[in-house]
Amino acid sequence: MxxxxxxxxxxxxxxxxxxxxxxxxxxxxxxxxxxxxxxxxxxxxxxxxxxxxxxxxxxxxxxGEPVAYILGLQGFWNIDLEVATHTLIPRPETEMLVETALELLPGAIAHQLLDLGTGTGAIALSLAKDRPQWNITAVDRVDEAVELAERNRQRLNLDNATVLNSHWFSALEGRRFDVIISNPPYIASNDPHLVEGDVRFEPSSALVAGIDGMDDLRLIVSQAPAHLEPGGWLLLEHGYDQGAAVRDLLNSHGFEHIQTRRDLGDHERITFGRVPC
Known part of the structure; x- marks a missing residue:
């Protein structure tokens, strides 16, 4: 025994x-x-x-297989999420995006939020649970990710969230939001960490964004103003060494009140800015 x-x-x-x-x-x-x-x-x-x-x-x-993939579940913020090998495993650092969005917006108002590249739905569904009066749209271009996020939404019974198939803003023409939030791919294609640890098992499409890791960040920052209400916020997660580049991007596209926050490892991890009112 x-x-x-x-x-x-x-x-x-x-x-x-x-x-x-x-x-x-x-x-x-x-x-x-x-x-x-x-x-x-x-x-x-x-x-x-x-x-x-x-x-x-x-x-x-x-x-080397990640525990989250072995068990098919990962805790994030205040929810448990089904995970699968075609999506990124939600990480504690990404909870900073949720925390900052909750801090920036008054809770009593029915704000419109957009989560770009939602994957498992971690960010969108965490916000939907904490703020049932908000209306949240979550998009991803990968069919399997959209299906997974929708399963998580249904299991959590969150009727104030909608999951759509969209390559960034492609299916959102004419729509505007109070906040756009994203944890996009931001790793350089030649980064040696891609062949180490848990990352080896995660889909490269959720990790890699061009030779410098900035391709998707550049696209989001350039297109976000057309989808933000006056005074709306754009919140982005990025690599530990990309804070200055993201701040420059936001500034060059007219964003104001630009700030960067550090994670528990004291690395610059999220940057956000506001379009003029």
Whole structure:
């Protein structure tokens, strides 16, 4: 017989940056229990079926496959999202976009928001849950991503969000929003990190944006003013070394009140600006 404590002690993930967390998430999933169960009941006997499933999860993680893809779920902000290999795994840094949007806009007004390149729907659905009076449109050009975001929307029962297929603004002619928000691809095509860690398993279309990583950021900044209401905001996530370039882009296209915020690693991570009123 095997108990929870023994499985936790014996599991090894030498190449993971967060081995203990990964082991606990995988074992909890194999048991169908929350992580707190592992520490509350360490002497609980684990069935052979659950132990076998856990070992299979460990083998996949040892090859480098991200935990989110193994489990098919990822927590983000205040929701749990279904994830799949054709979308980027939502990351904690991206929660800064959600936090900033909530800070910039009064909650009581029925604002119109647009999430460009929504992927799993992480940003749009987090905002939709926190602000049920807002109307949020989420778009992506990848059919599988649109279907995934729509499944997440339905599962979370968020009727104030709409998911559409659109290559950036292509399906949004004539529409304007109070806020446009995006975590677009921003990695350079020759970046060595593309062959390291979890990123190896994620779709390049959600990561790479030209030789300098700025292609999609340039397109969004140039086209966003035509889709923003007077005084509307554009919020962008970008690479740790792209803050100055994004600020210059926003300034050159007439944006005002331009600011950049740093993530917990003290890297410039999001930049935002406002079109004139």
């Amino acid at each position: 095997t108990i929870i404590a023994s499985l936790l002690r014996g599991a090894e993930l030498p190449d993971s940056p967060t081995p203990r967390l990964d082991v606990e998430l995988l074992l909890a999933a194999a048991l169908g229990k929350p992580r707190s169960f592992l520490h509350t009941w360490p002497e609980r006997i684990v069935s052979s079926e659950a132990a076998h499933l856990f070992e299979g999860y460990l083998q996949r993680r040892r090859t």
